[in-house]
Amino acid sequence: MADTKREIERKYESDESGLPDLTGVAGVATVVDKGVAHLDATYYDTADERLAASSVTLRRRTGGSDAGWHLKFPVAPGVRDEIQAPLSDTLPRTLAGLIRSRVREAELAPVVRLRSDRDVRDLVDAEGRLLAEVSVDAVQAERLTGEGGSVQWTEIEVELADGGDPAFLDKVEKRFRKAGVRPSASASKLARALAETAPKKKPRKKKAQVGQAPVAQAPVTAGDHVLAYIRAQRDAIVELDPAVRRDVYDSVHRMRVATRRMRSAFRSYRKVLDRTVTDPIGEELKWLAAELGVDRDQEVLTDRLTAALDELPRTLLSGPVRTRLRTWSHARRGGSRRRLIAVLDGKRYLELLTALDGLVDEPPLLKAAAGKPAKVIGKAVRDDFAALAVLVERAVVLPPSQDRDLALHEARKKAKRTRYAAEAATRALGEHAIDLLRSMKSLQGLLGDHQDSVMTREALRDLAGQAHAAGESAFTYGVLYGHEERRAELVEAALPEAWRSIKGGMEV
Incomplete structure (x- = not known):
């Protein structure tokens, strides 16, 4: 069986100085320290990275409270639908079907391994309700294909609680900006890992991958x-x-x-x-x-x-x-x-x-x-x-x-x-x-x-x-x-x- 949830989150660059004080964010009564989780995720794609070209991510992750297979589809900027399946050695058939139109008959293989130490805080209101989860992630990324390559960085992630008001994320972002914390330039950890561990090659014209539109150009004829x-x-x-x-x-x-x-x-x-x-x-x-x-x-x-x-x-x-x-x-x-x-x-x-x-x-x-x-x-x-x-x-x-x-x-x-x-x-x-x-x-x-x-x-x-x-x-x-x-x-x-x-x- 697979479960689906709507994930609404924002990512920020971090200079490793940690989180600013979030008790001043409107609506937040308490910031609860949830400890550090050690996450190990392997991301899968085709050799020509068809999933990444469509901003779709498929991973197998251990550690944390939601270990298992995760498949994410983009909905809007900062919004994704995440389909989760229990941890297993092979990709569940339910998830395989959901990426078939993009993968076709190509083989899926590990492309990136991400290991993260996630320091988690819960933002809670006066009635004890969860508003959002904020984490500081120390990430180590390793490319598993080609010549390989590795990179590490620290980022802050704010994920809205289920059923929460997206406007709350604006309030958190306002506090971050005052503290000098800026939005991340990458839409996801995988996107950053792929970009920063890619082998250096001479630029050459490539045919668009399945599901990836070419760079938009004004039609002439x-x-x-x-x-x-x-x-x-x-x-x-x-x-x-x-x-x-x-x-x-x-x-x-x-x-x-x-x-x-x-x-x-x-x-x-x-x-x-x-x-x-x-x-x-x-x-x-x-x-x-x-x-x-x-x-x-x-x-x-x-x-x-x-x-x-x-x-x-x-x-x-x-x-x-x-x-x-x-x-x-x-x-x-x-x-x-x-x-x-x-x-x-x-x-x-x-x-x-x-x-x-x-x-x-x-x-x-x-x-x-x-x-x-x-x-x-x-x-x-x-x-x-x-x-x-x-x-x-x-x-x-x-x-x-x-x-x-x-x-x-x-x-x-x-x-x-x-x-x-x-x-x-x-x-x-x-x-x-x-x-x-x-x-x-x-x-x-x-x-x-x-x-x-x-x-x-x-x-x-x-x-x-x-x-x-x-x-x-x-x-x-x-x-x-x-x-x-x-x-x-x-x-x-x-x-x-x-x-x-x-x-x-x-x-x-």
Whole structure:
């Protein structure tokens, strides 16, 4: 088993003069001496240091109160999520899975050993509650690869107590600054150890490691703009993989969106990237999006139906409707979580990640990629919008029917693609693309509500059939069905005017 905690901390340089008096920090009633802990940590990475390139750290540590395996992911400056697993001789499978999207099939090996004498103080308030832990760490770092090398330093670390107010760290820092203690130039001990023990080499241009974006440069050509967007989606997929495995809120949806954005870019900018290369990758992205969507689509349906039930008067609730809904939802979602993890652990997914790296590193650029962004990208966006216009205008003149539902669904998908094309175009086209992006979000929301109504009515027919077969009343499902029909009618009534407004403001 692995435990996760949010680590909020700050690091400071130390001249070995120790801690300044912290009893004067607002809120601190007592500074409790917790003694000295002797810590011995070995950090692991690939030969090309892929984890370090992504600011991810993996270590096996002995000593102290939390000996074991620790895996840390960056969240924000000074904030990391730490996943802990019990001490063992080999890396636990749970942690191995969380770094798989970055490590792939490369071998992990020890890269740095850090031995620290940690002198710990607890900052406690008047009621005895822990506010933060402050430690003075005397660190000895030894590089375990290449020619080796060692370095030592002393630093101060302040870690906020679980559930504490981050503003408290500002108060501690204010006291430190008055005492001449300055923030550390390194984000972590590992980063400093790697930097200060690295063999001296002549600088040479290196290809970006997995999950590490190259140094940002202003895009010049149309190809530069498109590739920047493609690269951002590749990075999002890699970075979201651990969150999806941990079932972090909204992570599945965000990864799915990244796959859709990339596929849309392949299609919208087909004059920039060779489709003989991107089409096969697009098919694999479509497969991954479908696997990610198994849970998500069912979750959206269940939430919509639950909310609708909550709004109904009790007099319109007939039979065990909520129980039926829970049973139906659970049956349709059964095993989907295990299936998704198996997908992420599978060979097909790894091959897709490798293909995405190849696409970014050696992009299949066509002649138009060297063109002026405003011309090439502007035309691609206009073409998408023109295709959208055909679909919307065809749908709005159809009478209410299944054909109209399908036509509106196709328009919704095209609106989404046009939205993503506009996203990729914002740096090249400026305000015009931003205006279009806002319009496409609005249109997508309108058409999405209509499609959700269509899917919800299909689910209600299924639920009503199951209820009837079980001898239960189907009355409430009929009421909800009528409400969903009305929601769809309102969308259909609002669409023509909304579309006229969007079309009138179109200028790219």
